[in-house]
Amino acid sequence: MLLLAGFGLIFNVHAQPPAPPPLPAEFQSTDVIEFQGEGSPDNEFCLNCHENPYLQMTLASGEVVSVTVDADAYADSVHGQHGTEGYRCIRCHDNNREYPHEEVSATNRRELSIELSTACARCHTDKFDETMDGVHLMALIDGNEEAAVCSDCHTGHEVQRLTDEDTGRPLPESSELAAQMCESCHADIYNVYANSVHGEAVLAGNSDAATCSNCHGVHSITGPTSSSEFRLFSPESCATCHADEELMAEYDISTDVFDTYVADFHGTTVTLFQRVTPGQAFNSPVCVDCHGTHNIVSADDPSSTVMKENLLGTCQQCHPDATANFSDAWLSHYQPDAEHAPLVDLVNKIYAVLIPVIIGAMILFVASDIRRRWADRNHEDL
Numbered sequence: 001m002l003l004l005a006g007f008g009l010i011f012n013v014h015a016q017p018p019a020p021p022p023l024p025a026e027f028q029s030t031d032v033i034e035f036q037g038e039g040s041p042d043n044e045f046c047l048n049c050h051e052n053p054y055l056q057m058t059l060a061s062g063e064v065v066s067v068t069v070d071a072d073a074y075a076d077s078v079h080g081q082h083g084t085e086g087y088r089c090i091r092c093h094d095n096n097r098e099y100p101h102e103e104v105s106a107t108n109r110r111e112l113s114i115e116l117s118t119a120c121a122r123c124h125t126d127k128f129d130e131t132m133d134g135v136h137l138m139a140l141i142d143g144n145e146e147a148a149v150c151s152d153c154h155t156g157h158e159v160q161r162l163t164d165e166d167t168g169r170p171l172p173e174s175s176e177l178a179a180q181m182c183e184s185c186h187a188d189i190y191n192v193y194a195n196s197v198h199g200e201a202v203l204a205g206n207s208d209a210a211t212c213s214n215c216h217g218v219h220s221i222t223g224p225t226s227s228s229e230f231r232l233f234s235p236e237s238c239a240t241c242h243a244d245e246e247l248m249a250e251y252d253i254s255t256d257v258f259d260t261y262v263a264d265f266h267g268t269t270v271t272l273f274q275r276v277t278p279g280q281a282f283n284s285p286v287c288v289d290c291h292g293t294h295n296i297v298s299a300d301d302p303s304s305t306v307m308k309e310n311l312l313g314t315c316q317q318c319h320p321d322a323t324a325n326f327s328d329a330w331l332s333h334y335q336p337d338a339e340h341a342p343l344v345d346l347v348n349k350i351y352a353v354l355i356p357v358i359i360g361a362m363i364l365f366v367a368s369d370i371r372r373r374w375a376d377r378n379h380e381d382l
Contacts, residue, residue, distance in 0.1 A: 054068070242258060
Protein backbone atom coordinates (compact mmCIF):
# COMPACT_ATOMS: atom_id res chain seq x y z
CA MET A 1 0.00 0.00 0.00
CA LEU A 2 2.81 2.39 0.90
CA LEU A 3 4.47 1.61 -2.42
CA LEU A 4 1.27 2.40 -4.33
CA ALA A 5 0.80 5.58 -2.33
CA GLY A 6 4.35 6.57 -3.19
CA PHE A 7 3.74 6.06 -6.90
CA GLY A 8 0.50 8.04 -6.61
CA LEU A 9 2.35 10.90 -4.97
CA ILE A 10 4.98 10.90 -7.72
CA PHE A 11 2.38 10.93 -10.50
CA ASN A 12 0.39 13.63 -8.73
CA VAL A 13 3.46 15.83 -8.42
CA HIS A 14 4.33 15.42 -12.10
CA ALA A 15 0.72 16.12 -13.13
CA GLN A 16 0.88 19.61 -11.66
CA PRO A 17 2.22 22.42 -13.85
CA PRO A 18 5.44 23.97 -12.59
CA ALA A 19 5.06 27.07 -10.50
CA PRO A 20 5.10 30.25 -12.58
CA PRO A 21 8.31 32.25 -12.41
CA PRO A 22 8.23 35.24 -10.08
CA LEU A 23 7.24 38.63 -11.43
CA PRO A 24 10.07 40.94 -12.49
CA ALA A 25 11.33 43.10 -9.63
CA GLU A 26 9.71 46.30 -10.95
CA PHE A 27 6.27 44.64 -10.73
CA GLN A 28 6.59 43.33 -7.19
CA SER A 29 5.89 46.73 -5.66
CA THR A 30 2.32 47.64 -4.75
CA ASP A 31 2.83 51.10 -6.26
CA VAL A 32 1.07 51.85 -9.55
CA ILE A 33 3.45 51.98 -12.51
CA GLU A 34 2.20 54.41 -15.15
CA PHE A 35 3.58 54.72 -18.68
CA GLN A 36 3.33 57.86 -20.79
CA GLY A 37 3.89 58.44 -24.49
CA GLU A 38 2.64 56.64 -27.58
CA GLY A 39 5.41 54.05 -27.62
CA SER A 40 5.49 53.20 -23.93
CA PRO A 41 5.87 50.57 -22.72
CA ASP A 42 7.71 48.62 -25.41
CA ASN A 43 6.83 45.01 -26.26
CA GLU A 44 9.82 43.56 -24.47
CA PHE A 45 8.61 45.18 -21.27
CA CYS A 46 5.14 43.60 -21.67
CA LEU A 47 6.63 40.20 -22.45
CA ASN A 48 8.40 40.20 -19.08
CA CYS A 49 5.09 38.90 -17.76
CA HIS A 50 3.13 37.80 -20.81
CA GLU A 51 5.67 35.27 -22.08
CA ASN A 52 4.98 33.30 -18.92
CA PRO A 53 3.12 30.19 -20.23
CA TYR A 54 1.08 29.96 -17.02
CA LEU A 55 -0.10 33.56 -16.82
CA GLN A 56 -3.87 33.53 -16.40
CA MET A 57 -6.78 35.79 -15.60
CA THR A 58 -9.99 34.74 -13.86
CA LEU A 59 -13.18 36.44 -15.04
CA ALA A 60 -16.35 37.10 -13.06
CA SER A 61 -17.95 34.04 -14.66
CA GLY A 62 -15.23 31.87 -13.14
CA GLU A 63 -13.66 31.21 -16.53
CA VAL A 64 -9.88 31.14 -16.51
CA VAL A 65 -8.33 32.82 -19.55
CA SER A 66 -4.71 32.49 -20.57
CA VAL A 67 -3.06 35.86 -21.20
CA THR A 68 0.17 34.34 -22.46
CA VAL A 69 1.55 35.76 -25.72
CA ASP A 70 3.66 33.66 -28.08
CA ALA A 71 6.37 36.19 -28.91
CA ASP A 72 7.61 34.24 -31.95
CA ALA A 73 4.12 33.86 -33.40
CA TYR A 74 3.49 37.58 -32.96
CA ALA A 75 6.83 38.41 -34.59
CA ASP A 76 5.76 36.35 -37.63
CA SER A 77 2.37 38.07 -37.85
CA VAL A 78 1.55 41.03 -40.09
CA HIS A 79 1.56 43.31 -37.04
CA GLY A 80 4.80 41.90 -35.68
CA GLN A 81 6.54 42.44 -39.02
CA HIS A 82 5.62 46.11 -39.19
CA GLY A 83 8.68 48.34 -39.10
CA THR A 84 11.72 47.15 -37.21
CA GLU A 85 10.04 46.06 -33.98
CA GLY A 86 6.41 45.56 -34.97
CA TYR A 87 3.43 47.36 -33.53
CA ARG A 88 3.57 47.98 -29.80
CA CYS A 89 1.17 46.00 -27.61
CA ILE A 90 -0.15 49.26 -26.25
CA ARG A 91 -1.48 50.17 -29.70
CA CYS A 92 -4.33 47.68 -29.19
CA HIS A 93 -4.30 47.37 -25.39
CA ASP A 94 -4.48 51.10 -24.78
CA ASN A 95 -6.17 50.71 -21.40
CA ASN A 96 -3.14 48.87 -20.01
CA ARG A 97 -0.85 51.88 -19.68
CA GLU A 98 -0.40 51.28 -15.98
CA TYR A 99 0.34 48.35 -13.72
CA PRO A 100 -1.56 46.82 -12.02
CA HIS A 101 -3.83 46.91 -15.07
CA GLU A 102 -7.41 48.12 -14.96
CA GLU A 103 -10.04 45.56 -14.11
CA VAL A 104 -11.66 44.23 -17.26
CA SER A 105 -15.36 44.98 -17.64
CA ALA A 106 -16.07 41.72 -19.48
CA THR A 107 -17.68 39.10 -17.26
CA ASN A 108 -16.92 36.09 -19.48
CA ARG A 109 -14.55 34.92 -22.20
CA ARG A 110 -16.90 35.81 -25.07
CA GLU A 111 -17.53 39.32 -23.81
CA LEU A 112 -13.77 39.77 -23.55
CA SER A 113 -13.25 38.78 -27.21
CA ILE A 114 -15.96 41.19 -28.33
CA GLU A 115 -14.52 43.99 -26.20
CA LEU A 116 -10.95 43.51 -27.46
CA SER A 117 -12.03 43.36 -31.12
CA THR A 118 -13.17 46.99 -31.04
CA ALA A 119 -9.48 47.96 -30.95
CA CYS A 120 -9.21 46.95 -34.62
CA ALA A 121 -11.34 49.95 -35.61
CA ARG A 122 -8.57 52.35 -34.57
CA CYS A 123 -6.43 51.41 -37.56
CA HIS A 124 -8.80 49.53 -39.86
CA THR A 125 -11.62 52.07 -39.90
CA ASP A 126 -12.73 51.35 -43.47
CA LYS A 127 -12.86 47.60 -42.91
CA PHE A 128 -14.64 48.02 -39.59
CA ASP A 129 -17.22 50.28 -41.25
CA GLU A 130 -17.89 47.55 -43.82
CA THR A 131 -18.85 45.15 -41.05
CA MET A 132 -21.65 47.53 -40.05
CA ASP A 133 -23.72 46.15 -42.95
CA GLY A 134 -22.55 42.58 -42.47
CA VAL A 135 -24.58 39.67 -41.16
CA HIS A 136 -22.20 39.06 -38.25
CA LEU A 137 -22.45 42.51 -36.69
CA MET A 138 -26.21 42.55 -37.24
CA ALA A 139 -26.46 39.27 -35.35
CA LEU A 140 -24.27 40.68 -32.58
CA ILE A 141 -26.50 43.74 -32.27
CA ASP A 142 -29.51 41.43 -32.07
CA GLY A 143 -27.95 39.81 -29.01
CA ASN A 144 -26.14 36.82 -30.50
CA GLU A 145 -22.77 36.96 -28.75
CA GLU A 146 -21.53 33.97 -30.75
CA ALA A 147 -21.52 36.04 -33.96
CA ALA A 148 -18.02 36.39 -35.37
CA VAL A 149 -15.86 39.39 -34.51
CA CYS A 150 -12.46 40.35 -35.95
CA SER A 151 -10.35 38.05 -33.78
CA ASP A 152 -12.51 35.00 -34.53
CA CYS A 153 -11.38 35.15 -38.15
CA HIS A 154 -7.99 36.84 -37.93
CA THR A 155 -6.89 35.67 -34.43
CA GLY A 156 -5.48 38.03 -31.84
CA HIS A 157 -1.69 37.98 -31.98
CA GLU A 158 -1.10 35.77 -35.04
CA VAL A 159 -2.80 37.84 -37.76
CA GLN A 160 -1.60 36.81 -41.22
CA ARG A 161 -1.50 38.94 -44.37
CA LEU A 162 -4.15 37.91 -46.90
CA THR A 163 -3.48 40.51 -49.60
CA ASP A 164 -0.38 41.59 -51.48
CA GLU A 165 1.14 44.64 -49.81
CA ASP A 166 1.84 46.36 -53.14
CA THR A 167 -1.10 45.40 -55.37
CA GLY A 168 -3.78 44.79 -52.75
CA ARG A 169 -4.79 41.59 -54.57
CA PRO A 170 -5.48 38.41 -52.56
CA LEU A 171 -2.45 36.19 -51.98
CA PRO A 172 -2.59 32.67 -53.49
CA GLU A 173 -3.02 31.04 -50.09
CA SER A 174 -5.81 33.42 -49.02
CA SER A 175 -8.58 31.35 -50.65
CA GLU A 176 -7.87 28.30 -48.52
CA LEU A 177 -7.31 30.41 -45.40
CA ALA A 178 -10.65 32.17 -45.93
CA ALA A 179 -12.50 28.87 -46.15
CA GLN A 180 -10.79 27.60 -43.00
CA MET A 181 -11.73 30.79 -41.15
CA CYS A 182 -15.39 30.20 -41.96
CA GLU A 183 -15.13 26.53 -41.00
CA SER A 184 -14.59 27.39 -37.34
CA CYS A 185 -18.26 28.45 -37.08
CA HIS A 186 -19.85 26.97 -40.21
CA ALA A 187 -18.42 23.44 -40.06
CA ASP A 188 -21.47 21.71 -41.57
CA ILE A 189 -21.50 24.01 -44.59
CA TYR A 190 -17.72 23.76 -44.91
CA ASN A 191 -17.88 19.96 -45.06
CA VAL A 192 -20.36 20.17 -47.94
CA TYR A 193 -18.29 22.85 -49.68
CA ALA A 194 -15.08 20.85 -49.28
CA ASN A 195 -16.56 18.11 -51.49
CA SER A 196 -17.82 20.52 -54.16
CA VAL A 197 -16.03 21.37 -57.39
CA HIS A 198 -15.03 24.73 -55.93
CA GLY A 199 -14.00 23.45 -52.51
CA GLU A 200 -11.89 20.60 -53.86
CA ALA A 201 -10.02 23.03 -56.10
CA VAL A 202 -9.43 25.57 -53.33
CA LEU A 203 -8.20 22.94 -50.88
CA ALA A 204 -5.88 21.62 -53.58
CA GLY A 205 -4.26 25.05 -53.76
CA ASN A 206 -6.14 26.55 -56.72
CA SER A 207 -6.66 30.23 -55.87
CA ASP A 208 -8.84 30.78 -58.97
CA ALA A 209 -11.71 28.69 -57.59
CA ALA A 210 -14.46 30.38 -55.60
CA THR A 211 -14.02 30.51 -51.84
CA CYS A 212 -16.57 31.73 -49.28
CA SER A 213 -15.65 35.41 -49.53
CA ASN A 214 -15.96 35.47 -53.33
CA CYS A 215 -19.69 34.91 -53.05
CA HIS A 216 -20.55 36.31 -49.62
CA GLY A 217 -18.10 39.19 -49.35
CA VAL A 218 -15.32 39.76 -46.87
CA HIS A 219 -16.37 42.17 -44.14
CA SER A 220 -19.81 43.25 -45.39
CA ILE A 221 -20.88 39.61 -45.47
CA THR A 222 -24.40 38.92 -46.71
CA GLY A 223 -26.47 35.82 -47.34
CA PRO A 224 -29.97 34.70 -48.34
CA THR A 225 -31.29 35.14 -44.80
CA SER A 226 -29.79 38.60 -44.23
CA SER A 227 -30.57 40.32 -47.53
CA SER A 228 -33.67 40.07 -49.72
CA GLU A 229 -31.53 41.01 -52.71
CA PHE A 230 -28.78 38.41 -52.20
CA ARG A 231 -30.50 35.70 -54.23
CA LEU A 232 -31.75 38.14 -56.87
CA PHE A 233 -28.27 39.41 -57.66
CA SER A 234 -26.49 36.07 -57.15
CA PRO A 235 -26.10 35.48 -60.94
CA GLU A 236 -23.71 38.44 -61.02
CA SER A 237 -21.61 36.74 -58.33
CA CYS A 238 -21.32 33.65 -60.53
CA ALA A 239 -20.60 35.82 -63.58
CA THR A 240 -17.58 37.35 -61.85
CA CYS A 241 -15.73 34.14 -62.69
CA HIS A 242 -17.87 32.39 -65.28
CA ALA A 243 -18.09 35.38 -67.63
CA ASP A 244 -14.34 36.07 -67.40
CA GLU A 245 -13.05 34.86 -70.78
CA GLU A 246 -9.39 34.89 -69.78
CA LEU A 247 -9.97 32.95 -66.58
CA MET A 248 -12.39 30.41 -68.07
CA ALA A 249 -10.10 29.79 -71.05
CA GLU A 250 -7.55 28.28 -68.64
CA TYR A 251 -10.07 25.59 -67.68
CA ASP A 252 -11.78 25.15 -71.06
CA ILE A 253 -15.11 26.36 -69.64
CA SER A 254 -17.57 28.20 -71.86
CA THR A 255 -18.29 31.83 -70.93
CA ASP A 256 -21.66 31.71 -72.69
CA VAL A 257 -23.32 30.66 -69.43
CA PHE A 258 -24.19 34.16 -68.25
CA ASP A 259 -25.20 35.58 -71.64
CA THR A 260 -27.41 32.61 -72.47
CA TYR A 261 -29.01 32.76 -69.02
CA VAL A 262 -29.79 36.48 -69.31
CA ALA A 263 -31.18 35.93 -72.82
CA ASP A 264 -33.64 33.19 -71.84
CA PHE A 265 -36.96 33.57 -70.04
CA HIS A 266 -35.56 32.92 -66.56
CA GLY A 267 -32.70 35.40 -66.84
CA THR A 268 -34.80 38.06 -68.54
CA THR A 269 -37.33 37.92 -65.71
CA VAL A 270 -34.59 38.19 -63.08
CA THR A 271 -33.03 41.14 -64.93
CA LEU A 272 -36.39 42.96 -64.96
CA PHE A 273 -36.79 42.46 -61.21
CA GLN A 274 -33.23 43.72 -60.65
CA ARG A 275 -33.92 46.92 -62.56
CA VAL A 276 -37.51 47.64 -61.54
CA THR A 277 -38.35 46.07 -58.15
CA PRO A 278 -35.17 44.64 -56.55
CA GLY A 279 -36.78 44.25 -53.13
CA GLN A 280 -39.84 42.35 -54.32
CA ALA A 281 -40.22 38.58 -54.08
CA PHE A 282 -39.78 36.72 -57.36
CA ASN A 283 -40.13 33.10 -58.46
CA SER A 284 -37.77 32.87 -61.42
CA PRO A 285 -34.77 30.55 -60.85
CA VAL A 286 -31.23 31.82 -60.50
CA CYS A 287 -28.00 29.82 -60.91
CA VAL A 288 -28.05 28.25 -57.44
CA ASP A 289 -31.60 26.94 -57.83
CA CYS A 290 -30.44 24.55 -60.55
CA HIS A 291 -26.75 24.02 -59.76
CA GLY A 292 -26.83 24.08 -55.95
CA THR A 293 -25.09 26.40 -53.51
CA HIS A 294 -22.24 24.94 -51.47
CA ASN A 295 -22.66 21.48 -53.02
CA ILE A 296 -21.97 22.39 -56.67
CA VAL A 297 -20.34 19.56 -58.60
CA SER A 298 -19.26 19.09 -62.20
CA ALA A 299 -22.11 18.64 -64.68
CA ASP A 300 -20.58 15.23 -65.51
CA ASP A 301 -20.82 14.05 -61.91
CA PRO A 302 -23.57 11.42 -61.38
CA SER A 303 -24.87 13.45 -58.43
CA SER A 304 -25.09 16.70 -60.40
CA THR A 305 -28.53 18.29 -60.45
CA VAL A 306 -28.00 19.36 -64.07
CA MET A 307 -26.73 16.04 -65.40
CA LYS A 308 -29.11 14.77 -68.12
CA GLU A 309 -30.39 11.88 -65.98
CA ASN A 310 -31.19 14.28 -63.10
CA LEU A 311 -32.25 17.36 -65.05
CA LEU A 312 -35.96 16.53 -65.25
CA GLY A 313 -36.17 16.28 -61.45
CA THR A 314 -34.47 19.67 -61.17
CA CYS A 315 -36.97 21.24 -63.60
CA GLN A 316 -39.89 19.65 -61.75
CA GLN A 317 -39.05 21.63 -58.62
CA CYS A 318 -40.69 24.59 -60.37
CA HIS A 319 -42.55 22.76 -63.17
CA PRO A 320 -44.13 19.73 -61.45
CA ASP A 321 -45.99 18.65 -64.61
CA ALA A 322 -42.86 18.67 -66.79
CA THR A 323 -42.18 15.55 -68.85
CA ALA A 324 -38.98 14.21 -70.38
CA ASN A 325 -39.59 16.30 -73.50
CA PHE A 326 -39.46 19.42 -71.35
CA SER A 327 -35.90 18.86 -70.14
CA ASP A 328 -34.79 17.43 -73.49
CA ALA A 329 -35.61 20.76 -75.10
CA TRP A 330 -33.04 22.51 -72.90
CA LEU A 331 -29.96 23.53 -74.88
CA SER A 332 -27.82 23.97 -71.78
CA HIS A 333 -25.80 27.18 -71.65
CA TYR A 334 -24.23 26.71 -75.06
CA GLN A 335 -24.89 28.90 -78.04
CA PRO A 336 -26.46 26.52 -80.62
CA ASP A 337 -23.81 25.11 -82.96
CA ALA A 338 -23.19 22.05 -85.11
CA GLU A 339 -21.76 20.15 -82.13
CA HIS A 340 -24.26 20.83 -79.35
CA ALA A 341 -27.55 21.47 -81.20
CA PRO A 342 -27.12 20.75 -84.92
CA LEU A 343 -30.82 21.02 -85.86
CA VAL A 344 -31.27 24.33 -84.04
CA ASP A 345 -28.00 25.55 -85.51
CA LEU A 346 -29.22 24.65 -89.03
CA VAL A 347 -32.53 26.46 -88.49
CA ASN A 348 -30.67 29.51 -87.15
CA LYS A 349 -28.43 29.57 -90.22
CA ILE A 350 -31.39 29.23 -92.58
CA TYR A 351 -33.17 32.07 -90.81
CA ALA A 352 -29.97 34.13 -90.84
CA VAL A 353 -30.10 34.00 -94.64
CA LEU A 354 -33.86 33.82 -95.19
CA ILE A 355 -34.93 36.76 -93.02
CA PRO A 356 -32.56 39.33 -94.62
CA VAL A 357 -33.53 38.04 -98.10
CA ILE A 358 -37.26 38.35 -97.38
CA ILE A 359 -36.94 41.78 -95.77
CA GLY A 360 -34.66 42.92 -98.58
CA ALA A 361 -37.11 41.66 -101.20
CA MET A 362 -39.99 43.45 -99.47
CA ILE A 363 -38.02 46.69 -99.31
CA LEU A 364 -37.18 46.34 -103.00
CA PHE A 365 -40.83 45.63 -103.83
CA VAL A 366 -42.08 48.64 -101.85
CA ALA A 367 -39.40 50.88 -103.34
CA SER A 368 -40.25 49.77 -106.87
CA ASP A 369 -43.96 50.31 -106.20
CA ILE A 370 -43.31 53.83 -104.91
CA ARG A 371 -41.17 54.55 -107.96
CA ARG A 372 -43.89 53.30 -110.29
CA ARG A 373 -46.59 55.36 -108.56
CA TRP A 374 -44.36 58.44 -108.68
CA ALA A 375 -43.76 57.88 -112.39
CA ASP A 376 -47.48 57.39 -113.06
CA ARG A 377 -48.32 60.66 -111.24
CA ASN A 378 -45.76 62.62 -113.24
CA HIS A 379 -47.12 61.09 -116.46
CA GLU A 380 -50.67 62.22 -115.59
CA ASP A 381 -49.46 65.78 -114.89
CA LEU A 382 -48.03 65.97 -118.40
